[in-house]
Amino acid sequence: MDVGKKYIEMCEKAEEIQKHWKPHEGDIIQIRNRELVSWLPKQDQLQEMVFENWGSPELIDGFHQWYYDLFKESNKNYQCEAEWSMEQLWLAFVMKEKYNKEWNGESWE
Numbered sequence: 841m842d843v844g845k846k847y848i849e850m851c852e853k854a855e856e857i858q859k860h861w862k863p864h865e866g867d868i869i870q871i872r873n874r875e876l877v878s879w880l881p882k883q884d885q886l887q888e889m890v891f892e893n894w895g896s897p898e899l900i901d902g903f904h905q906w907y908y909d910l911f912k913e914s915n916k917n918y919q920c921e922a923e924w925s926m927e928q929l930w931l932a933f934v935m936k937e938k939y940n941k942e943w944n945g946e947s948w949e
């Protein structure tokens with residue numbers, strides 16, 4: 841499970857995901873200064889967010905196609921690094937599929 845600085849930042853700024861969070865036992869959270877609480881979704885939780893739109897094999901195929909497209913010539917400007925964790929990749933996939941937003945290195949646009 842990714843609990844690194846970059847994933848925490850990506851989750852904190854994914855307002856659409858944060859506002860729909862319904863706490864469950866076992867959820868991973870980040871607390872800053874006793875005020876800001878951010879949910880850090882696990883990979884399976886991220887997959888559940890888009891599963892309803894796809895189906896089982898189609899979800900994985902869709903993710904693989906999206907991942908492949910990130911590295912095509914037409915997507916050179918997308919701020920995806922080869923060393924992103926699976927949680928970072930799935931978060932980016934969810935944000936693109938559900939909210940049509942991409943990570944620019946600092947925020948979701």
